[in-house]
Amino acid sequence: MRKFQILIALLLLVTTVSAKSKDGWQPLFNGKDLTGWHQLNGQAKYHVEKGEIVGTTVSNTPNSFLATDKDYGDFVLELDLLVTDQMNSGIQFRSISKPEIMKGRVHGYQCEVDPSTRAWSGGIYDEARRGWLYTGELNPAAKPAFKMDEWNHYRIECVGSSIRTWLNGVPVAYVFDDMTPTGLIALQVHAIGKDVQPGKQIRWKNIRIKTTGLKATESADVYVVNLLPNNLSNAEKKQGWKLLFDGKTTDGWKALNSDKFPEQGWQIDNGSIMTIANRPENPVKSTDIVTKEKFSAFELEFNFNFAEGANSGVKYFIGNGGPNVGMEYQVLDDQRHPDAKAGVDGNRKMGSLYDLIAADKQERFTKPAGEWNVARIVVHPDNKVEHWLNGMKVVEYVRGSDAFKAAVEKSKFSKFENFGMAKETPILLQYHNDAVKFNSIKIRKL
Numbered sequence: 001m002r003k004f005q006i007l008i009a010l011l012l013l014v015t016t017v018s019a020k021s022k023d024g025w026q027p028l029f030n031g032k033d034l035t036g037w038h039q040l041n042g043q044a045k046y047h048v049e050k051g052e053i054v055g056t057t058v059s060n061t062p063n064s065f066l067a068t069d070k071d072y073g074d075f076v077l078e079l080d081l082l083v084t085d086q087m088n089s090g091i092q093f094r095s096i097s098k099p100e101i102m103k104g105r106v107h108g109y110q111c112e113v114d115p116s117t118r119a120w121s122g123g124i125y126d127e128a129r130r131g132w133l134y135t136g137e138l139n140p141a142a143k144p145a146f147k148m149d150e151w152n153h154y155r156i157e158c159v160g161s162s163i164r165t166w167l168n169g170v171p172v173a174y175v176f177d178d179m180t181p182t183g184l185i186a187l188q189v190h191a192i193g194k195d196v197q198p199g200k201q202i203r204w205k206n207i208r209i210k211t212t213g214l215k216a217t218e219s220a221d222v223y224v225v226n227l228l229p230n231n232l233s234n235a236e237k238k239q240g241w242k243l244l245f246d247g248k249t250t251d252g253w254k255a256l257n258s259d260k261f262p263e264q265g266w267q268i269d270n271g272s273i274m275t276i277a278n279r280p281e282n283p284v285k286s287t288d289i290v291t292k293e294k295f296s297a298f299e300l301e302f303n304f305n306f307a308e309g310a311n312s313g314v315k316y317f318i319g320n321g322g323p324n325v326g327m328e329y330q331v332l333d334d335q336r337h338p339d340a341k342a343g344v345d346g347n348r349k350m351g352s353l354y355d356l357i358a359a360d361k362q363e364r365f366t367k368p369a370g371e372w373n374v375a376r377i378v379v380h381p382d383n384k385v386e387h388w389l390n391g392m393k394v395v396e397y398v399r400g401s402d403a404f405k406a407a408v409e410k411s412k413f414s415k416f417e418n419f420g421m422a423k424e425t426p427i428l429l430q431y432h433n434d435a436v437k438f439n440s441i442k443i444r445k446l
Helices: 002-023 140-145 234-238 402-409
Strands: 025-027 037-041 045-049 052-056 064-068 075-083 089-096 107-113 124-127 131-134 151-159 162-167 170-176 184-189 201-210 253-255 266-269 272-275 289-291 298-306 311-316 327-332 373-379 384-389 392-398 436-445
Touching (some): 052 064, 052 184, 064 089, 075 089, 089 124, 107 184, 131 170, 140 170, 184 201, 298 311, 298 327, 311 373, 327 373, 392 402
Antiparallel strands (some): 045 052, 052 201, 064 184, 075 151, 075 201, 162 170, 298 373, 298 436, 311 327, 373 384, 384 392
16 A cells, blocks of 8 residues: 555656646746846846845946846746836846856846836847847837836847747737847846935746747737848748849849949949949949839838948939939937038938928937938828837928928928828939948838
């Protein structure tokens, strides 16, 4: 009888272990102490209370991180957190802290905890590196998901280059990126200003992770930010996107006034289509290029990277007034090109509707010469048009409206009848004698 009882107990133990193994979830926090975690950078206070990790703000210290002892690559992470004050925080993942890199400064992906009125919780920020990758403005439907003074359930999924977040069951951010394939998971207590009262707290519990049997969630339910050059994810394809530039050839493009691609001035280099600067020591004779296909209502994305002092642009609804006359998304080195000080109230700066409407942008969302900017032009069927720059809407207007006509009347385009009112348009990349790179040029019809 005794042997039979032992056998039953062993079978139950094996069944229990098998069930846990089949489920795949493993706790990252034992509910008792901070075993498996260590603190990095700042000196905020972390302690365990009532089965919860509690983080408390401290004055005169940088951002603090309670990091896992292990690195993680592909995983699904779930946890619950509670904020009772207006306290910014975040969940680091695939993050790095090494003494030889930025003196150990934690850097990498962060899932935002933002209880402010901005409401970007669940967005993805690249801590101490590239800044915002997925702002809350790209998915406004998810803004109400965060609940102040209540427990919020976060889910972060990383499978290969696919990175997704959910907040209280609501899909928030969807990014494709491969800069950091593996790294730490960490709980952030943000630094506070010298005039801010210390002692604000954030609490975490039910922290668990799954690292086996994973499959990326590919539902096309939110806007996708794809930072892989010249790539379309399955979700983007389902949303109707197509590439206008394949990263290898000039297929689909031609010179403005020719059926052929220009012989000079343009080249494909390392996955980018780029202009060759026209300089006295290296004279180049070239022209603008346009897509062979035309569009009416559309959403266009492209990345651009310019040399110091460069000027260029992406034009649309061209033709009324000349083959290259039309709306222009300005591409400009605001710091070095004189055109930034021309026009009216900055309406010739980067992201602006050139010479008509100035981009309403912040410097932190503007990348300088030598870095990639992510641009977006949205033309709705009702003629509302938007310019976006690095996840922020910087221009909005209605084509043909009284306000639009008034802006045209005050601009250099006033002499052109029906300026910008063409029914359909190719997409034009401007040759302006300076070196500028473009990649990830993609479009979908609306």
